[in-house]
Amino acid sequence: MHEGQGLPAIGGDPAREYRLGIMGGTFDPIHYGHLVTAERAREALGLDLVLFMPAGTPAFKLDQKVTSAEDRYAMTLLATATNPLFDASRFEIDREGTTYTVDTLRALRAHYPDNVKLFFITGADAIMDILAWHDAEGLASLTTFIAATRPGYDIVRAQEIVEASGIDFDVRYIEIPALAISSTSIRELVRDGKSVRYLTATAVEGYIRKMGLYRAEDIERVEGAVGQ
Numbered sequence: 389m390h391e392g393q394g395l396p397a398i399g400g401d402p403a404r405e406y407r408l409g410i411m412g413g414t415f416d417p418i419h420y421g422h423l424v425t426a427e428r429a430r431e432a433l434g435l436d437l438v439l440f441m442p443a444g445t446p447a448f449k450l451d452q453k454v455t456s457a458e459d460r461y462a463m464t465l466l467a468t469a470t471n472p473l474f475d476a477s478r479f480e481i482d483r484e485g486t487t488y489t490v491d492t493l494r495a496l497r498a499h500y501p502d503n504v505k506l507f508f509i510t511g512a513d514a515i516m517d518i519l520a521w522h523d524a525e526g527l528a529s530l531t532t533f534i535a536a537t538r539p540g541y542d543i544v545r546a547q548e549i550v551e552a553s554g555i556d557f558d559v560r561y562i563e564i565p566a567l568a569i570s571s572t573s574i575r576e577l578v579r580d581g582k583s584v585r586y587l588t589a590t591a592v593e594g595y596i597r598k599m600g601l602y603r604a605e606d607i608e609r610v611e612g613a614v615g616q
């Protein structure tokens with residue numbers, strides 16, 4: 389299934405268009421809200437494959453302690469393993485330095501033939517951050533954005549931010565009730581010795597317990613670290 393740079397083979401038939409979803413996130417940990425988001429996006433946009441891509445050193449999180457990339461990738465692999473239309477990628481975690489989405493999308497655009505269209509899926513707030521930073525015009529030409537929102541999210545405000553940029557971004561919004569689950573709440577539940585059953589895949593829950601992730605000392609912010 390995988391070819392160069394650890395990326396899945398897609399785009400083989402030049403006579404047709406392929407749609408590749410790139411599911412970007414820190415995934416610390418991955419949970420059912422993420423999985424439902426990917427499934428809804430896949431159906432809504434007719435994606436051939438959704439590639440879950442844990443961020444290596446996430447931009448905007450340089451002042452926070454983030455679980456090791458290997459653990460976040462392992463959990464992502466476990467959570468996606470049973471769905472043949474989902475895949476997990478080491479692409480960003482194997483790259484040096486801070487993760488910028490525009491760099492990833494450029495590399496994917498260079499890697500895949502033109503008949504593969506790219507759709508970058510992530511939380512709506514994260515998308516607003518991405519659009520505000522790092523070569524916004526370049527981003528607009530590379531991908532359609534799929535912005536996942538929790539119920540009650542102010543989409544009008546988000547649209548205003550996008551329009552104010554003056555750049556022709558293609559952003560589709562999808563409301564995901566299951567995003568009431570958050571990675572933060574899962575980390576806090578584990579820290580407090582509570583159950584996270586039914587919030588994430590059983591295998592992920594088992595991995596968290598087995599590796600001793602999210603114990604109290606692990607989720608404290610790193611004091612004095614300098615953010616971006």
Ligand code: NAP
Nearest residue numbers: 412413414425443447488489510511514517521536570571
């Ligand atoms: P974040 O700020 O931690 O997340 C913002 C919100 O979106 C949170 O509520 C989060 O919930 C949710 N979210 C995150 N990923 C999601 C996903 N794939 N599907 C649905 N909801 C999601 O965001 P982040 O994890 O650091 O970054 C998300 C993606 O944007 C990553 O690929 C990151 O590299 C990229 N990003 C790039 C830049 C840049 O290039 N300058 C800047 C910011 C983010 P949970 O906490 O429950 O996930």
